[in-house]
Amino acid sequence: MDSIVVTGNGPLQGDIPIAGAKNACLALMPATLLSEEPLTLTNAPRLSDIKTMNTLLASLGAEMAVLQDGLVITTASHGEINPVADYDIVRKMRASNLVLGPLLARLGHAVVSLPGGCAIGARPMDIHIEALEALGAEIELKDGYLHAKAPGGLKGAVHKMRFASVGATENMLMAASLAKGTTVIENAAREPEIVDLAQCLRKMGAQIDGEGTSRIEIQGVDRLHGATHPVVTDRIELGTYMLAPAICGGEVECLGGRLELVESFVEKLDAAGVSVEQTDRGLKVSRRNGRIRAVDVVTEPFPGFPTDLQAQMMALLCTAEGTSVLEEKIFENRFMHAPELTRMGANIEVHGGHATVHGVERLKGAPVMATDLRASVSLILAGLAAEGETVVNRVYHLDRGYEHVEAKLQAVGAKIERIKE
Template identity: 35%
Template sequence: MTVNGSDDVLLVHGGTPLEGEIRVRGAKNLVPKAMVAALLGSEPSRLRNVPDIRDVRVVRGLLQLHGVTVRPGEEPGELVLDPSHVESANVADIDAHAGSSRIPILFCGPLLHRLGHAFIPGLGGCDIGGRPIDFHFEVLRQFGAKIEKRADGQYLEAPQRLRGTKIQLPYPSVGATEQVLLTAVLAEGVTELANAAVEPEIEDLICVLQKMGAIIAMDTDRTIRITGVDSLGGYTHAALPDRLEAASWASAALATEGNIYIRGAQQRSMMTFLNTYRKVGGAFEIDDEGIRFWHPGGQLKSIALETDVHPGFQTDWQQPLVVALTQATGLSIIHETVYESRLGFTSALNQMGAHIQLYRECLGGSDCRFGQRNFLHSAVVSGPTKLQGADLVIPDLRGGFSYLIAALAAQGTSRVHGIDLINRGYENFMEKLVELGAKVELPGKALA
């Protein structure tokens, strides 16, 4: 990976507990998708609790390219999206805006409904394992879309109205579930989606679509039924808070022996994380406005942990918590079942003094789809170990924040390269670090 210039390097002087209060806004895994949903409406939509992150800026740019007016609302963190004049966009402009994000694939259904065609360039995103987009295109074909592969991307057409269909997901993929929801709501007839993802962000997207006039039923067996309607209106919606960002800061409090109040964090969407946090030895206190997380002193406890789709332990919670587990007494066992390459970030932690061994076997209570495929998807963390500052190059969003936590917990100074990637999903993270008392600096610049 190329190391960027000084603007993308953060010096972290570790060893200081993080203490203070921060706020989390709307979820990165909901807000951009709710913005795309506005394309489906015949009236303006109003979205509140919007974080200032790169994924939001990417989608805002793509919507504007397609004729959607996007402007700030009356309160901070509010966007008004008016899709009255949706139009085709220039291929080169789409490519320029979309290159660093996977979200454009979700524009397909809405654009097919509004324009009869869509163009999707090559997609980016974090390199944490296979997230094939072929399944998205196969789903769209089942709805009746015609897809032509071209040198610069995929061109899609809907010669007539898309039709409802029956879809069985081989794995409860969040992205594939979103694709079906955003396409099925205006398709003719009923769509039945089996083995769907049921994450809180999916439920919140369904709430958005229902406010617009969609008919969507969720069964207890991961089946979602969507009855297509002829038209949708706008919505007014406050996005649910980002439980993944909240858990990242909670892990930072634990790893640095700190105390952080996270305003906006909600118990309901974090119950599985909270149980694990308590088992490790972390403390928390919940009130109506947020959750306080702290290290209560004494030794942290090692645990056995498997990631899973909701309501299991989320894969995005795993990487930040692993940093804290390097400070726990004994052997912690991690079995990653969602992304096959998500444990690659541990090599940098070992460079800092951690003892983490990766395995190809399933070191959990159940076999998973990676067990026979030669992926290093299980880990044994031996602790506690003292971490030392190092030169670190951020590999992906959650891994990057995990490196930041490790640098904050370590003795000495770390140089963290590629910090701009963290802006994809963590709003104002530099300002939050300063507010929590972290000793960080951009070379040649003052942060506070």
């Protein structure tokens, strides 16, 4: 099993290109099931999760072509579609559940295994089920599979989400695009990935209004056609690499970064003493004079502070001046990186959904273990500023969400390498 070795090496300097968004691409790819014509996605990230979705869609009958070193994905679903999403594929990745809505809309029936993914909380399917049942679907759980059917076809409806779930909003958005009549999603998720999906569906002929707000209206159409669409910049990868110069010092420009993708995150960086400047090429980040200041963080749905940047932010606050409190309100079990940071000399107390971080002068390198995707990269960030060598084990999680992480950090002066086993 691969590990990554990081040695604290001083300030960073240079450019880091930011990839297309994993979470956006994983929602865009199943949209190919809604049309017989090809869907081409550009600026696709080169990640293991994208390969898993490719495998899943191919198992359902979609034809896949990956071009230009993985940056362009073309899919077509003009043949016979298999309605069964098998456990052996779905168990590898949570986003596999996003084929449920498109399959129901296209075929009127589907059998989809309950999904897997990182162990950061239950993340149940009930909100997805409620959304699709509002459109007329009948869904039953049997032997670990969701058996869904819409005998009379999907029909538009007004549905209020009891939680602004990104995945459930995406599933309902795709299903409603081919439903009969008008659908209104209230308390819809507002994330940039939702906006990106809606824009792509609109290029395919869908009639959608209100994406980016808590109320989305969809007028169902009889068919969708092909389209070409660029995947939006990955705001989580962007935030992650913005933290590298904040932790180590120096100045890094994150190419392709846009302020509107990370506004709540930037507010906390500013309060902590980190400068962020929008340029023609992206976001330029540097630490102001002196030690990072403690700040409190509460994770919330967009436009609030992203849960997917909480672990990385904790790495920054480990050496801040003062005491910070991080409250995790999205997922339970998402402080599993805290004990590993403690092994590096951090002073962290975890009580339920709260983590109290008492800043220390300096972290020290140590062998640590990655527990999930974002925890993996938080330990790498901590290692960049630690004294001595940090060995991050079990980094297979990392490849699900970050492409070429060692090369990108090496390019700005970090001392980092992967040890293959």
